[in-house]
Amino acid sequence: MKRLFSLILGLTFAVSAFAQGTVEVKRVETDSLITFLRKEFGQKIYYLHNERDENSYTVTAPRESFVQAALQQIKDKGYTVSRYDGAWYVTSGLAINSTLPEGYFSTSTGDVKVEYADYLKEDVQTATFANRVYEIGDRKDGRTGKARVSGHISDAATGEPIIGVSVVDDKSGNYSVTDTYGFYNLSMAIGDGSLSFNGYSLEELKLNVIVYDDGELNVVMREKVNALKEAVVSAESNVAHRDPAMGVERMRINVINKVPVAFGEGDVLKVVTTLPGVKSVGEASSGFNVRGGSVDQNLILFNDGTIYNPSHMFGIFSAFNNEVINDVQLYKSSIPAEFGGRISSVLDVRSREGNANKVEGSLGIGLLTSRFHLEGPLKKGKTTFLIGARTTYSNWIMKLIPENSNYNGGKSQFYDANASISHKFNDHNSLHVYGYYSRDKFSFSSDTTYRYSNINASIKWRNNFSSNHGYVLVAGYDQYGNILDNTVNQWEAYQYSTYVRQAYTKLNYKSVVGDSHTLKYGLQGILYFMSPGIKTPSYEESAIQAKDLGLEKAVELSAYLSDTWQAGDKFSLDYGVRFSGFTQVDRPKFYGMPELRVSAKYSILPELSIKAGVNSMRQYIHLLTNTASISPMDTWKLCDPDIKPQDGYQAAAGVYWTVGDSQIDISLEGYWKQMWNYLDYKSGAVLMMNEHIADAVVPTTGMAYGAELMVKKPNGKLNGWISYTYSRTLLKEMQDRGLQTINGGAWYPAAHDKPHDFKVVANYKFTHRYSISANLDYSTGRPVTIPVGKYEYGGGIRFSYSDRNGYRIPDYFRLDLAFNIDPGHYLKAFTHTVITFGVYNVTARKNAYSVYYTAGGGSKVSGYMLSVFAVPIPYLNLNFKF
């Protein structure tokens, strides 16, 4: 406030001075004088505000010599004024040398430009160096107790906010983790102290501070470029021992890019399935299963928009372009009250905002896809943009897919595009606009074509109206649709389509109350417009009767309130409630229920914590499928008077231990989960264009339980994680339909029930440029329904099948290796090239995707196993950054 007053005072004097031909300012402080020189004379001056500076200036001089006169006065007050590269540097004490002593960099081959000076902004101090003391808040005599310290953390190179940095008050242990906007907020005792900043692959930063009052401290952090052997406490460790939330996995894109996957393109969803408790049905399958939940029970958010189909090409690629992704966060146990609408997990994918300092981009070339992105400032320091696109040229690979899979000889195309603009009005207000579009088209034969697309658009306003209060207001539109064109017979040729569209708004508040409470509360609303099926004739001569199952309109409203109570070093508690209500508009039936979210943490030792929690969740939308893997033609269905919402709860507990000089995090989590009203299909159910869909499906009750052991080493030359999971997922039909009841009403394993699961993801850095990565995956084979006998019927051999999911395919094992070459650190190089080459399925294991039987010519029945990736797949990926 004092500075602001000075500035206004200074400008007032300056205006009055112009009228007299000479320039005169009177009784202004140092920072006001410098601001005046910048504004009026366009001088580029770097200066760090000094609270202890009580100097006052009165300068009167002709306009042409006013700058020199003012700077001379500043020098006279004890400052050093240096000039370098067209800018003035006003520093206390030592001067800034514009040249280095000869031979300072004995191996240097070029100029090195120090860019950090750009961060010496005036409005809020920006900390970049550890070797000084930063003052926070205005000095107030006699102020004791605690103050709130908040600020933004950004990347030194790009100016983008950094998510997931843990900020810890070393004295009290209070902590905060930066949110999507790089914002943190924590309570500190008045007086001297220090703050530690940790983030994955970032240089650890420790800042000495003096806290006078509530205030802001913005911090710039850099990617770690050296000290491979350095022992640092990982950000994950910090969070794990402080945050009561369980089962939260956060991964930055640079980690994702190092995990080998088929065809070499870093893949968000594939990496998610390397985490304990996350499984997929098979290698060519869309979606994933979290702790026994079905695929439709995961809420996949991309910049707040819901992605209904996160896969391209039958799940071989995810729908996300890595070049625009910043990080992904998976909530598989403790789900914050601000999220709802799915009962199993939330996968929150965030794109970057774009480089705030300069325009840059990348071009990636892989065996099947190419991708491109461009980002940069539209207005430096204020507005950034980011665009990205990806496409495939994958038709050749379709010819290599097994003949009997029916994909052989088919065609497949996809592309996706992202665009976003972020504008920062000031430190407290910003506006973000996101757009996303993806489209897939594939055909197995010339007369059957499938298409599906995602469209997402959102606009977000963020306001931190004080250091302790802020809100984010989001409005958006999501759409997912699929189309099937069947022209096998001209007379019966049809087009079938479904879609789900939703308009939503979310108002999320966050308030820090007192020293130890962080309240989150808000309102959310979704309007659904869903078409369960439209069938139209493809040609004029087609006799297909046009049919529309009608538009379903529905409203889902929710409100939530949660509190994170940090009761000292040892104990913290997250507790919250979410009320959600849902009804269809034309067939009204109100469903509503409070959902509870509780988790608590107790630290036995600073490096040893225990946690426990309970969640209840509700879901008003179902995915209707009768295939093992999710098919693009599966239909979404809203709840109605006949189809009830899915409900679920999860109770979980865990132990978290950091050992080995804070290098290794060990966690053991156990969970018990129950689900109701998950819809399984009736035998012979027709799900497409079914007017009485409730009669084609049966509600099931499900239970899942398991234990997940994870050993993680996030840093160092060797880094990665090893996990083992034991889990079961069982379902049971809730109705008695006599002989038709699935498995006679007994519990049966879900399609993704794979009890033993062992995974290793490891990366070893030889140098900063060269590293190898390995990915190992073992799991019990998934349950399948197989023939138990055969009989002659209708002129052919038919099979009689076992109970649903009564048998298992062989166990799954796969090892992938990759060699990564990161770009050198030549700052002047126009392009930097990342090269990855590797081999997927190194051991050439023929993992079964499915098993099936045929009765060749009616004689002996033969069993077959379909293996999707049966041989080692070498790949090469190039990514040029410019």
Next chain:
Amino acid sequence: MAGMLAYSCTYPFTPEIPDLEERLVIEGDILIGAKTRINVSYLMALDAPKDSETQPSATVYVEDSKGNTYPAVRTVEYVGVHNKEKVVYIADTKDAPEDLEYRLVVRNNENGRRYSTPFQPVQQAPVIDSLSYMINAPRTELDITISLTSPENQKYYRWTFTEEWEYNSVYYADVYAVPGRTTEEPVEIINFPIEGIGENYYHCWNNSVSDGILLGTVEGLTSNKLVNHKFAKIKSTETKLNYIYRMTVTLQSISQAGYEYWSNLDIISNNPGQLDAPNPSEMVGNIVCDDDPKEYVIGFINVSGTSVARRYLFNDDISFYDGTEDRELSGLEEVQPDRYNEFYYDSYYRPVYWGYSIAGRVLMWGHARCVDCRLKGGSKEKRPDDWINNDR
């Protein structure tokens, strides 16, 4: 790179074969206006050889809604290459009135249990408007199509498809090579016709009954017609359309429930291992064990009328047959007697006719596949009794 990435495949897989559950299978439909054939058997083990089904002794009859019964006569047929006995129960429902409802009753004489279906009305037979074909643009495949007009209130159909064809080898042989008892003994050349063989192996016949599940419906159409509905394919390289081809469709109307049962059977019978294939899941049919309703019985009995359509196709008319293989093998060689055995055993050649060259009379030989039509699967014995050129 593409070659390196030929990475996925199917492999033989012999899983643990589950213990066989005893399940009764009752197959057949009550055909009004025709004879009703019912087969009663038990589920076979997956590795059981062909035609090895076990059949319980049973008593079978059809009953109409007025209480009249049509007893099925136990009939033994001989099937397969080993002429294995197969018991079929045949009821004469040819003159059964169409305006009544019918049900099937089966008693398993081994355990005394009775099985029955509910009474069902007769599904009226449709009119088959045509059996036709469509040839694709590169002329590599020919689709067989059916068109029909559906009676009122009748929407669902199933049909069986029988194909018979006559085809010819490339050469009409005048002579025949009789091999010796060993490969060392000289091959003897004799002239056709030969006692016990008759004429040469130029004309052959073959047949095939589709084991696929062929279904059609007019449900969801603005018309009560199916027009050019594709249901079978012939490749131009097959011998089916080499000369004369005959297709026969026996079509029966079925109920909606029956259609759903057969559709599901089709889905779970065809490539259940596909990437996006539905999980196999059996539907329960309409046969109930009256003594123990919890017993699962396999089968769905429809009560149907039938109609039959038949059509000949001649390759001379449509020029569809691709004789590339014939042409590739069709070279004739002049073979001297000292090389007969070599050509017979090593080159798989057969004598065709006596020709004349500068050196005098010489025996011309051609590849066996161009001379002996049996090598393409058919035989002279498969000639149907009512073939179009039987008076040839």
